[in-house]
Amino acid sequence: MDQAVFLFEILLPALMQGLVVTLQLIACSAPFGLAFGIAVAVGRQYGHPVISWLCKTFVFLIKGTPLLLLLFILYFGLPSIGITLTAFAASVLGFILCNSAYNAEYIRGALISIKDGQMVAARSLGMTRWQAIKSVILPQALRRAIPGLSNEFIYLIKYSSLAYMLTVIELAGAGKQVATKYFLYTESFAAVGVVYLVLVSITTVAVSILEKRVAVPGTVRATPSAQL
Amino acid sequence: MDVLPILIDWLPYLLSGIVSTLGLVLVALGLGVLLGLPMALGQVYGARPIRWVVGVYVWFFRGLPILVLLFLFWFGIFPAIGLGHLSAFVVGAVVLGLRGAAYQSQIFRGAIQSVGEGQMIAARSLGMSRLTAIRSVILPQAMRIALPGWSNEYPNILTDSAVCYAIGVVELLTITSRIVTQTHITIPIYLAAAGIFIVLNYGGLKLLHGLEKRIAIPGFGTGAM
Numbered sequence: 001m002d003q004a005v006f007l008f009e010i011l012l013p014a015l016m017q018g019l020v021v022t023l024q025l026i027a028c029s030a031p032f033g034l035a036f037g038i039a040v041a042v043g044r045q046y047g048h049p050v051i052s053w054l055c056k057t058f059v060f061l062i063k064g065t066p067l068l069l070l071l072f073i074l075y076f077g078l079p080s081i082g083i084t085l086t087a088f089a090a091s092v093l094g095f096i097l098c099n100s101a102y103n104a105e106y107i108r109g110a111l112i113s114i115k116d117g118q119m120v121a122a123r124s125l126g127m128t129r130w131q132a133i134k135s136v137i138l139p140q141a142l143r144r145a146i147p148g149l150s151n152e153f154i155y156l157i158k159y160s161s162l163a164y165m166l167t168v169i170e171l172a173g174a175g176k177q178v179a180t181k182y183f184l185y186t187e188s189f190a191a192v193g194v195v196y197l198v199l200v201s202i203t204t205v206a207v208s209i210l211e212k213r214v215a216v217p218g219t220v221r222a223t224p225s226a227q228l
Numbered sequence: 229m230d231v232l233p234i235l236i237d238w239l240p241y242l243l244s245g246i247v248s249t250l251g252l253v254l255v256a257l258g259l260g261v262l263l264g265l266p267m268a269l270g271q272v273y274g275a276r277p278i279r280w281v282v283g284v285y286v287w288f289f290r291g292l293p294i295l296v297l298l299f300l301f302w303f304g305i306f307p308a309i310g311l312g313h314l315s316a317f318v319v320g321a322v323v324l325g326l327r328g329a330a331y332q333s334q335i336f337r338g339a340i341q342s343v344g345e346g347q348m349i350a351a352r353s354l355g356m357s358r359l360t361a362i363r364s365v366i367l368p369q370a371m372r373i374a375l376p377g378w379s380n381e382y383p384n385i386l387t388d389s390a391v392c393y394a395i396g397v398v399e400l401l402t403i404t405s406r407i408v409t410q411t412h413i414t415i416p417i418y419l420a421a422a423g424i425f426i427v428l429n430y431g432g433l434k435l436l437h438g439l440e441k442r443i444a445i446p447g448f449g450t451g452a453m
Binding site: 175 | 393
């Protein structure tokens, strides 16, 4: 078979279909992963000791468990206690849990980096604790957390491929199907890889633009070492 | 149905998965150092073409999901270059190692660059060759600085190693799935496996942090990063 025919008429259309599913997975996971991550970080840092402990344990457990095992629990395990999720829903739920636990760590680091004096000052101006967190601490902390959060977003793009292990035919799955059908493994997976590299590279550029856009003039930007 | 006796029956088999999971992690970590350190040196001290090659390598291996890398090497590249007879374990460990090298090289690079440039100049002015200076002055400091960051590679590789399930490596997650298929007990078995992963994860980290304290030079802060 002609290489060009295979590439343009078989592989690329299949990968584009897979890409749509990958983007759906990411779009359904990322916003909740961020929101839940903020909640967990704030809960751990400023919450009641019980809530703080719960948030800490959540992060501990999620970070200790391989994501693939978590996905298996959600998809193959939960039906035994009467909760049946579709493969897509189980994947999204797993990604949200994983993404939020790691996001929470970055946000907590940023929360700690905001000096205590700011909370004291906000309280002395008559703000409640919540108002101070919402209007003074978080707007600064989230800006500082951008490098870490964007790294985590890139991880999300990559581990969204694990949804294939729950039979969701996303980008990696679409590549696998074509590869198996036509016995063209290297070509197919290399093409899949290129699409991921494009996604990751676009994200990297977009994040640096976002970071400049939301920067408050005169405030300290996060150091590059925070990206490790 | 009583779950506990069945769980205890299968526990030895489940625990046997630890051996190959740790095997994957150790080979990958070792390969990561072996390849990552020269890559970091190449990126800091090498000529432009070397820096470029290392940069592309890092970009490639950090940009691709581990699942796609495993598929690419297991089904594609290794059979194509005549290494199709390698076992899934070897391929899994090598791919984890190649990818680990990409991440670790950047940890080592950061550490090498954080040792002041003056040290190289001072070493050269004492008559050391560039290589001697790197070996005897820069690296002993850089490796200590790199260790905290490098330690964090361990949990990453450990959790990634579970993805080797996808190419049929008989590691902890594969064994877990087999037991689930055999017994039709799902959540308790999965949770037991998760517990083992968590113990391996934080236990290993604790060992590595102990190592950091052990090799620290008094007065030379390794926590500075």
